[in-house]
Amino acid sequence: MLFNSYAFILCFLPLTLVVLASLNRKGWASQAKTGLVLASLVFYGFWDWRALPVLLFSVFFNHWAAVRIGAAVPGGFPRRRFLVLGVAVNLLLLGFFKYTDFFLANAGTLAGTRLAPLGLAAPLGISFYTFMQIAYLADISRGASRPGSLADDALFGSFFPYITSGPIVRHDALTSQFGGSPGLHVTAENLARGLFLFSLGLFKKTALADNLAVTATGGFDSAATLNFMEAWLTSLSYTFQLYFDFSGYTDMALGAALMLGITLPANFLSPYKAVSLRDFWRRWHITLSTFLRDYLYIPLGGNRKGEARTYGNLLVTFLLCGLWHGAAWTFVFWGFLHGAGMLVQRLWDKTGIRMSRAMAWFVTFNFVNIAWVFFRAREWGDALKVLKGMCGLNGFVLSKNLAGIPGIQDLAALGVRFGQWHEHLPKVPTHLYLLCLAAIPLVLLTRNSNELAERFRPNWKTAAAFAFFAAWGLLSLNRASVFLYFNF
Numbered sequence: 001m002l003f004n005s006y007a008f009i010l011c012f013l014p015l016t017l018v019v020l021a022s023l024n025r026k027g028w029a030s031q032a033k034t035g036l037v038l039a040s041l042v043f044y045g046f047w048d049w050r051a052l053p054v055l056l057f058s059v060f061f062n063h064w065a066a067v068r069i070g071a072a073v074p075g076g077f078p079r080r081r082f083l084v085l086g087v088a089v090n091l092l093l094l095g096f097f098k099y100t101d102f103f104l105a106n107a108g109t110l111a112g113t114r115l116a117p118l119g120l121a122a123p124l125g126i127s128f129y130t131f132m133q134i135a136y137l138a139d140i141s142r143g144a145s146r147p148g149s150l151a152d153d154a155l156f157g158s159f160f161p162y163i164t165s166g167p168i169v170r171h172d173a174l175t176s177q178f179g180g181s182p183g184l185h186v187t188a189e190n191l192a193r194g195l196f197l198f199s200l201g202l203f204k205k206t207a208l209a210d211n212l213a214v215t216a217t218g219g220f221d222s223a224a225t226l227n228f229m230e231a232w233l234t235s236l237s238y239t240f241q242l243y244f245d246f247s248g249y250t251d252m253a254l255g256a257a258l259m260l261g262i263t264l265p266a267n268f269l270s271p272y273k274a275v276s277l278r279d280f281w282r283r284w285h286i287t288l289s290t291f292l293r294d295y296l297y298i299p300l301g302g303n304r305k306g307e308a309r310t311y312g313n314l315l316v317t318f319l320l321c322g323l324w325h326g327a328a329w330t331f332v333f334w335g336f337l338h339g340a341g342m343l344v345q346r347l348w349d350k351t352g353i354r355m356s357r358a359m360a361w362f363v364t365f366n367f368v369n370i371a372w373v374f375f376r377a378r379e380w381g382d383a384l385k386v387l388k389g390m391c392g393l394n395g396f397v398l399s400k401n402l403a404g405i406p407g408i409q410d411l412a413a414l415g416v417r418f419g420q421w422h423e424h425l426p427k428v429p430t431h432l433y434l435l436c437l438a439a440i441p442l443v444l445l446t447r448n449s450n451e452l453a454e455r456f457r458p459n460w461k462t463a464a465a466f467a468f469f470a471a472w473g474l475l476s477l478n479r480a481s482v483f484l485y486f487n488f
Helices: 006-025 029-047 049-071 077-111 126-141 150-156 171-175 188-221 228-259 277-281 286-297 307-325 329-351 357-376 380-390 408-414 430-445 449-454 460-475
Strands: 396-399 416-419
Touching: 006 029, 006 228, 029 049, 029 150, 049 077, 049 126, 049 150, 077 126, 126 171, 126 286, 126 307, 150 171, 188 228, 188 380, 188 430, 188 449, 188 460, 228 357, 228 380, 228 396, 228 430, 228 449, 277 329, 277 357, 286 307, 307 329, 329 357, 329 380, 357 380, 396 408, 408 416
Parallel strands: 396 416
Antiparallel strands: none
16 A cells, blocks of 8 residues: 555545544553554555565564574573574575575576576565564664564564655664553644644655656666756756655655654655765665664674774675665665765775865765666666766757857857757656756755654644645645655
């Protein structure tokens, strides 16, 4: 079930809120928790019921493993054994569904033959809930958490606001709210704040991301012929599409959870305002970068084993980050670019040379934008074609309306020609190019969703904003599209 669908907004969410409020009003807290588990399973199964057994196996197996790890003596062999078993089963589950065909294709290439793919479809959200369960088991093993009840673990492993695309939540951070205040209770304040956040996310998805997708898709479909302007608009459109799509989903997830009395962690803090790559990863997909830091980078040794080891740890972490996003070498290379960028930043910091803030932002943003080209491309060739256009190797074309400006024709000596500058994107309306350009000040000069939620006050201004966001979103649902991170 999609957040951006009539079924969710007009049926599933209101019904869930009414049932939860009714059960809590009668003092049936355990029944409310059970009801929320069942609602989450319905939500998940609505997308593809065939993925439900995998999710249920994950829930029950990890509850069993958590109990076993928690019952074992701290530091002893049985505890380590159950942890290794738990992590291995989770990784095998993820690997089997998501990476089997990738492995077969590459193994066949190395062997000089073709191995038939299994054609497996990865269960929705498996990358997210697998990492959550691994973190849960690791926290119990090191004494940072305790095993939960079956009901708590079932809700932790299936909670519908985050089960499909995150954020990646820690077990204690979630289950500690089940019995707290308000804790699985519908209150007027949380309902108002949650509705505002949800409607803001819906607006990001329908008004911004889905419209930017038209330019991005058209550009990548015509990658071989893009001129300089077209190629840059294509890359920038995808850069902003991905942000508004994923942060819009996150806003809707946080808003839906807040209506139920649960506060989920922030996942974005204006990432395109970052002035360094390190700063970017403190702002972008925060729960993933935190997971990779705590459960991969630091266990590998972090920065405590010397410079060479630090560089190796960074590179391994980002290579696996790329692979986590998708079973393709373009994703791995995207991860490599970010890992290499982090190494270059560490080396640059050692020189003591400081850029101006504006220059640091410019370098960081353009690095991220160029790296996204590999993230978006289906194949190596598509990425290289777009980059070729961005370098001007397919020519520079300016609007024919500019040809009358005195002296501008001199640019022809540099290879610039005048004509239909977006000739290879004929199906993209002109206003969508303006939307791409407007996105730059929008992400740089406005407050992010978390800041808006913190400043939220129920008054006529927020009511008007909610009405605008909600109306736009609801009127756009006839062409609802899936969220990009559903693919990861």
